[in-house]
Amino acid sequence: MNAAFQLAEREGPAGLSMRRLAQELEVDVSILYRLFRDKDELILALCERTIEIELDEIGAAPEQEAWQDTLRRIADVTWAYQIRFPAITLLSFARTTGGPSEARMVELLLSAFERAGLPPAQAVLFYRTFIDTALGLCAHSASLSTLAPEDREKDDSAWTRVYSRLPERQYPATTKHIHDLTAVTQKAIYTSAIEAILAAAEHAAAQHANRLPLITPPLAE
Template sequence: MAKKTATTAAAQPSRRERRELRQEAAVSSAFLLAEREGMAGLSMRRLGQELDVDVTALYRLFRDKDELLLAVAERTIRMILDEIGEGPEGESWQDALRRIAEGTWLIQTRYPAITALTFARTTGGPAEQKMVELILSAFARSGLPAALAVLHYRTYVDTTLGLCAHSAALGSLDPEVREKDETTWTRVYARLPEAAHPVTRTYIDELSSVTPKAIYDNAVEAVLAAVERAAASQDG
């Protein structure tokens, strides 16, 4: 009997584990709520309603809404890490950064409301710590001295997340407003007087066809090219 009791007790999750499970459930519901109702929909009160619990129960899991948002941001980074996986053996630092950028775009644009809420935050959590080490390791292999490696690291991170947030903000607009913005090139710029705006009129097809992803990829390549130039100047 004593052995059975001990086994049963060992199978029960600890108080800390139960708290972590409840936090994970709350974060999962926060994702669903934000994506369904937009940035304004994610409040502690609405999340309590979503989980069918009193809001005071949430404040026992998270000190405030900001702590909840940081937990949501951590979940997003974990998703990116899962998306990119392990790089192939012998992968160049450039391809490592391209792979990370691609995974970042896929996840961040999949959850636009979450991205708009959290893209500028620094969580300090284990997922972010792993991501920082991963990206910094790539820049360290470029041959740049520490100060330049960190500067380009920050440029890379802020550029990728900023462009993801820009796409997320556009995606959060009402469909009518988004369509109005997207057709401005053909509604307004394509009809400008050619005598006054000759270059704009010449490039109008290209202006109206460029995509957010193309801009994103171009920006990533621009950062990588800047790193290569800076590393080459160090060798010289």
């Protein structure tokens, strides 16, 4: 696993193969096929290892911790991980392993949304929205960070190099907001999306609580 992490981060997602990993370890590739049926099984094992590392950093959710803060900590660790391991993020972000580490992560996330007071169907929907949004935006950031330096610079400068020169009469909204557009960071977008999901979950939980019938205590005999 450690060698696969290092190989992918050094040579990019496309550089990870069973044969290249065998060369890295200086073993015959047949040995790897005794451990993993194919490359996809290796990638799923990397996914599990990724989630395990994140869970270790997240730790348990203290009883007194607000559910929103639990989810914010998960989001922060997920973002920090893609900065450290962009290639592994790109290999693993869309996969479902069904393994023990993933099961623990699912339980942690669902428990947090349950503590919000959401009904089961909405807790599941917000859980999926939260994790898919977080992983998708992390993969987007990881993809940018793995670009060649000249390509990344081209993308980064597009707002000032292209959009700031658009004619105001034809693009009034864009030119009005050009300074703010150039200032937006990937992390700001990520944080905004996470907070929007938490706010929506709070709103849904409040609506659900307001619909609950009042429980009238029994009359004393």
